[in-house]
Amino acid sequence: MKRRTILYVITPETPDDQISQAAEAAATTDAHLMCLMLGAAPMLPMYAYGVPPYGGMNIPDNWTETVADAQVAQTNRVQAVEKLLAASNVSGDVQSTMCATLDVKHVVAQYARVSDEAFFAPSLREMPDFLREAASGILFHSPIAFRMNGAAAEKVDRVMIAWDSSSAAASAVHAALPYLKEASEVVIACIDPVAMTDRDGPEPGADVAAWLSHHGCHVTVSQFPSGGRDVGQCILDRAQENGSGLVVMGAYGHARMIQTVLGGTTRTMMDQKEQPVLFAH
Incomplete structure (x- = not known):
């Protein structure tokens, strides 16, 4: 069996219809769809008090809960995307990460190196820093190309x-x-x-x-x-x-x-x- 792997870079906000459309296109061409969900890691808020160097830093008491809530929300979204892939009868899987902007290029490159092509979901534009770094990971740290705009299911004439x-x-x-x-x-x-x-x-x-x-x-x-x-x-x-x-x-x-x-x-x-x-x- 010969099967290309398409790296589909998405965010937790990528609409279901876009994911389903990409899955159906992959199924039509008998490709494997690897969905990489990029979530922004919660920023660590730190508050200084006193006068340096004798002051200190204070981390909010609810910080742990904030991180846990974000992780649960992304896990739930991953499970929802997995159900969409199953309903589309496509060979696919979902990879998920929550990271800082500067780590995006390395995460994307890691998966791009074992893919044949990447496609960026339109929702990635809503996170312009992530979009820029994802492009960097593909272009400068992997051997493949990436596509933007249009629909994955469109036939190119x-x-x-x-x-x-x-x-x-x-x-x-x-x-x-x-x-x-x-x-x-x-x-x-x-x-x-x-x-x-x-x-x-x-x-x-x-x-x-x-x-x-x-x-x-x-x-x-x-x-x-x-x-x-x-x-x-x-x-x-x-x-x-x-x-x-x-x-x-x-x-x-x-x-x-x-x-x-x-x-x-x-x-x-x-x-x-x-x-x-x-x-x-």
Whole structure:
């Protein structure tokens, strides 16, 4: 039996219908759905009294109860999600964690390393710090890609690749190959290409088009000038014009100890909520 594992990153507030939809999509493709529920650990409130260094710290008496209540609430939600998966007749499981923001990337990366692809639930946007760190865990600490926006059950008929001959873009194309093979049309969009041997080659996009055609993909190459506009917005405009159900692109930036720094185009594409996008680094 061959079965892909989809890492579905959710929160305790992710609606039942979104989870059921993802489960039904996984069942249709005979994939294993690993739901990773990220809960925010309660902040430890500490109150100082006196004058340092002779003062002290006071922890509220109900702190233990606060933590216990949060853990019980998340456990109950995990059990509810497990019932949803069972009702959908999908191969799946639920992993749960309550953590601080800075630990999210490591938790997500741990599960991403044993998955084939990740999909972020829309509810993750309501926790922007968690969203940023989850993206960091996938992009900089795992070998897979992640998708945002749209529904997991949607069939992708047209795909647009934001191609710039970089290793990140190449990683994204490799990760998206299952979608590209099933699409009726694949557009390789080169924004402001530089037709030089040491940049995008004498025919920008031609090399990746030839490779994809060997896989049976129906490919066209288009070059678009940005006109000085934001490249991310140009990608969105071209995707809308082409009716693309998915944009495939490399994510740029680098991981740091404290926070993730993403490039402007990557941030533009992550911030928008309409166009489905697959990112890889």
